[in-house]
Amino acid sequence: MTVNEFPIKRAFIEETFPIKEVSDESAREKNIRHGHISTLHIWWARRPLAASRATAYASLIPAPKDVEDAEKIKNFIAELCKWENSLNPTYIEKARNDIRKALGYTPRVLDTFAGGGAIPLEALRLGCETYASDYNPIAVLILKAVLEYPQKYGERLVEDVKKWGEWVLEEAKKEIGRFYPNDVIERKGYFGETGEEFIPVGYIWARTIPCQNPSCNAEIPLMRQFWLAKKDKKKVALYPYVEGKEVKFRVVGDGYEPMPENFDPSKGTVRRAIATCLVCGSTVDAKTTRRLFQEGKAGQRMIAVVLHHPNKKGKFYRVANEKDMEVFRQAEEYLAKKVEELRKKWGLEPVPDEPTPEGKGKGAERAFSVRNYGLNTWGDLFNSRQKLALITFVDKVREAYRKMVEEGYEEEYAKAVVTYLGLAINRVIVRTNNLSLWDNTREDIASTFGRQALPMVWDYIETNAVSETTGGYTSALGWVNRVLEHCSQA
Ligand SMILES: C[S@@+](CC[C@H](N)C(=O)[O-])C[C@H]1O[C@@H](n2cnc3c(N)ncnc32)[C@H](O)[C@@H]1O
Ligand SMILES: [Zn+2]
Structure with missing residues (x-):
């Protein structure tokens, strides 16, 4: 030199x-x-x-x-x-x-x-x-994706990432698409005509704890607030009401039944881990809430489904039902099989079982509070269908690599292609975990890392990972492709 x-x-x-x-x-x-x-x-x-x-x-x-x-x-x-x-x-x-x-x-x-x-x-x-x-190995991967591969492989790489990205998506859809069924309107309702089809964007879940009042014991759905859409021109919320000992919900607001008077959707059932039972009105203090989570006494409940229609503007909402839960349980069963299959195929645990940070000490405690709530491994940050979706995508990306090499692609080049396919999965992961928030001001899914921390989240959105809507693999791949295109022209 x-x-x-x-x-x-x-x-x-x-x-x-x-x-x-x-x-x-x-x-x-x-x-x-x-x-x-x-x-x-x-x-x-x-x-x-x-x-x-x-x-x-x-x-x-x-x-x-x-x-x-x-x-x-x-x-x-x-x-x-x-x-x-x-x-x-x-x-x-x-x-x-x-x-x-x-x-x-x-x-x-x-x-x-x-x-x-x-x-x-x-x-x-x-x-x-x-x-x-x-x-940092992540930085090195990013650097390869931003600087090295686009320079080395240019336009050809852009084309192959598109092609193989679509292949990954199609293969994933074939395997797990049935766990995100479309909604077919059975009878004309608040939105949609009979027979019209809507695509699920995601499912809103609330974590739950049992009310500690011994004469009540009702399930408390933990929700920081009830807004679904909180925009200037569109106000939609989940309205909780009590039937017997159960909290139920209705969708209320613009385009739905009218918002009841005196209902303030910004007041949820939980604040700073202090939960309020809507059935009996008693509260659960923060320490007890955390203990219930650590002892495995907390649960979760699917509350609502967010939908979209390819030819209609905006998002649509309905309350989750038994059919939604049935599909979820089927996904859960399939996950067990898939984990078994991949464990053999990969020779390692498909769902990450490494511990999450303990979150002790001042600074770190603020950044990682999930440990206080029994989310002890990284795998615990995903519900069953999320786990299934993510390990299936990883499986397909690895398959894509194998196929490319089989078809005569050089290994180094095939590695470059799957780097972007993997980075697209990462974009899905930051919106497909049980700390993902529904952003009601944009009617969109917020990235978990928008907060530079992993704080506990009470209600979360589970994205439809195989859909073309926000948070899915198609959209993720689109973002990754645009960066690759930019970098290859730079
Ligand atoms: C402030 S960041 C640099 C940000 C960068 N200029 C950018 O635009 O993204 C500092 C970087 O230094 C890296 N780093 C820290 N100590 C290092 C070391 N001893 N050797 C190599 N890299 C190191 C960190 O991983 C981090 O990515
Ligand atoms: Zn109660």
Whole structure:
């Protein structure tokens, strides 16, 4: 390796920098989604691309000649760093030429703490010979997916990830699609005509504990609140009512039966682990709630089903019924068989049985409270159908690899393809676990990692992992593909 002397005595960035403009762009970038590497896989400390691009460029060109020159270059940087100009040759080519002219050679850039890959991606974009490393294996995987594979394999990889992603989805659907049956409207109701079909987006569950009042003993569905849709133009909620010793629900609000007066859906049955029984009105203190969970006395109950119609806007809701539970139980039975099969096939436990963090000590306790509630292994963070869906997807991705090699793909290339298929499963996992929240302001599923922690969640949404709607594999694959496409053009 020849070592070139760095011919710039004083770099532009040492003199001046358009801090405000680049900061604004960096902040704006958080809302830019399609194709952005943050949508491939979360990395907490990932730097904004705008700041990475601007600082890389400003470090590789010389200080300005005068004030006028400085202004001109600052204006250019303010444009160069915009996400919209990421693949715009007018800016990118000029930046590359400026750097090459200033240095007289192609610079090598090494980021030894590259994490989520923002800095090396931008160095690459600016025409540098780029190296990246990190000691965290997840970061290394992300770096391979962002930097190495797209450069090495380009368009062919994009096509194969699409093709094999669809293969994985179809195979998974064949095997587990029946556990997410469509709703066929039997009789014209609040939404839908007789015979119309709706696709389940997901199932809303509430964890439950028994009321501790000895003369009551009713099941308390733990729900932090009852809103399903809480938008300016659409207000829908679950209305709880008591029948005998049982809490039941009705869907109320816009498009459904009217919202009862004096009903405040934002007041749920549990706050800070203190639960209120709707049957007798008594409360369960937080310590007892935690104890009930740790002793395995807590349960869960499917409360509602979220649906969608391919030709209709918005989401639809209905209360869960015995048929929904029957399908769930069938999935549970099938899971036992599938686990058995995969244990033999893989030679390891298909559902992760490693312990979750104990959550002791101050900082960590805030981040991981699930241990206090008996979620002792990582596998406990998924209900049976979620486990089934996830291990089935993993199975299919491994099958895809085997098939590709069988069909004569080079192993290294096949590995690159399944890296993206696996990353798509990760996107499903962060929305397919029993800590996933239904975001009623967007009528969408929120990523579990939106909170940078794993706190206990009382009511959660179980996504339909094989559907084309939010949170499913199709959508996940779409996001991953757009990042791959972007990176292969960079
Ligand atoms: C602040 S983050 C870097 C973020 C990165 N610039 C990005 O845009 O995503 C620091 C990174 O250093 C890595 N790291 C920490 N100690 C390291 C070491 N001794 N060797 C290699 N990497 C290390 C961490 O895993 C983490 O990804
Ligand atoms: Zn009670």
